[in-house]
Amino acid sequence: MSRYDGRSFQNFSTNNGLPVNRFWGLIIAANGDVWLRTFFGSGGVVRYDGAQFHRYTTTDGLADDAAWCARESPGGLLWFGSGNGLTRFDGKTFTVFTKNKDRLGSAVAADILSDRDGVLWIAGEDGVTRHDSVDELWSTLPAQDITLGNNIAAVVQDQRGDFWFGSRGNLTRYTPSRAQPRSPQITVVAEKEFDEHESVAELTAGRRAVLKLSVVDLKTRAESRRFRWQFASDKSSIDASRHARGWLPARRETQFEWQTNRAGTYSLAVQYIDRDLNYSSPTFLTLRVSPVWYANAWITVPGGGAALGLVGWAFIARSLVIRRKREAEQLRERLLEQERRARELLQAKNAELEKATAAAQAASKAKSAFLANMSH
Known part of the structure; x- marks a missing residue:
């Protein structure tokens, strides 16, 4: 790798810190870091921060050690395309995206474009996937909708805003519609x-x-x-x-x-x-x-009032029952007491009657004995 400052070249190789000598492309990020990508072998990607080189491979989280393309999106996110999918680097962590019906539409990411609106266009064998990182939106244009062949390998946007897709044996210009669709x-x-x-x-x-x-x-x-x-x-x-x-x-x-x-x-x-x-x-x-x-106040409040009323009435009714039961017990006790007194009075009268009867019998015997003595 060589750097030119306007007056002279400074060369970098494995002799002075560069991890590998063969690269297929590079990009310069918004923060000034230089990212170099390797296409074959296990080179991975290399970042130069102005002082030293840092190498990243699949061990660090890349989808593949061969980076086919690289692009920076708004917000400072870096994207690397490969034959094994797409890799995003947020400055700390690598995140891999593979073919998925809700995200990446192809198994490979052959080229990446960041359009005027900051939307990524990722070219692959089955079409072009668009990704808006602000809205976390993923959407794929199938290859059969935009070109005569598959394996879209390149995508660019011209000054008019049209997109050009290069595939095996075909070059296609695509003009997106700007008409607002119907509401759902x-x-x-x-x-x-x-x-x-x-x-x-x-x-x-x-x-x-x-x-x-x-x-x-x-x-x-x-x-x-x-x-x-x-x-x-x-x-x-x-x-x-x-x-x-x-x-x-x-x-x-x-x-x-x-x-x-x-x-x-x-x-x-x-x-x-x-x-x-x-x-x-x-x-x-x-x-x-x-x-x-049961959580509706319009039902539970009147219902609760009715329930409280029923509880109150039940309490009153119970009090009345207890009161009447107590009065009945008292009446029963009075009747039993009157019955006991009447029985005692009857027994006393019977005793007096028995005494009177015994006295009368004794008097009758005495009279009979007296008359018998008088007759002799």
């Missing part, structure tokens, strides 16, 4: 089905609702469509601009579940993103989440 449709399935044409979707706290998204777009394949959404307490607080905060990362899924345990009114906003990364106007739907019946 929203369907919410809960106790019943609601859509964006209804003023409010009624939901119950703690119960899951299924949200379904759809859109009419004749130019974008289903696998290239993306939706992003957000929930807010007020519709006016939702910013629909491209890099606005509050939006969840765009996804290709058209159905997801949502639930909350907090009652209240929520505004759901959904935006559709087409294959050319054009954002639609948001579609809004108001979700009114009601508490479950």
Whole structure:
């Protein structure tokens, strides 16, 4: 490697610190660091910070030791393409992206372009993947939509804003559409089905609702469509601009579940993103989440009052029953006492009667004896 300061050249090799002597390209990062990439072998990538060289390989986290291309994106992120995928370096950590239906559309990353909007265009054998690191958006243009052949190896953007793709035996110019796509449709399935044409979707706290998204777009394949959404307490607080905060990362899924345990009114906003990364106007739907019946004050307060009333009446009734039972016991005791006294009185009278009878019998015997003596 040689450095020219305007007057003289300074040469670097393995004799004075350079890890390897063969490189296929280099880039200069915004912070002034020079990144050199090797194409074959186990050279990896080399960073020169102005004082010394630092070498990084698969051991440090690269997807492959042969870096086919390199590019810096807004925010200082560095990207390296290879035959085994894409690698991102944030200054501390390497992150590898391999072929995935929701992210990288190809197994290889042959070339990388950062366009005027800061969006990365990653060329591969199955198409071109776009990545907006601000919105964490990934979207792939299939090769059959933009060129006659596969294995796209190069991508550039001209002054008009058109993109040129080089593939095996073909050169293609692609002019993205700037027309705003249609807004998506929203369907919410809960106790019943609601859509964006209804003023409010009624939901119950703690119960899951299924949200379904759809859109009419004749130019974008289903696998290239993306939706992003957000929930807010007020519709006016939702910013629909491209890099606005509050939006969840765009996804290709058209159905997801949502639930909350907090009652209240929520505004759901959904935006559709087409294959050319054009954002639609948001579609809004108001979700009114009601508490479950046992947590609803309009039910529990009157019901609680009624329950307290029943408890109070039960207490009073119980007191009345106890009081009447006590009075019955007292009456029973009085009757028993009267019966006992009457029995004692009867027994006393019977005793007196027995004494009188005995006395009468004794007198009768005495009289009989007297008369018998008189007759003799």
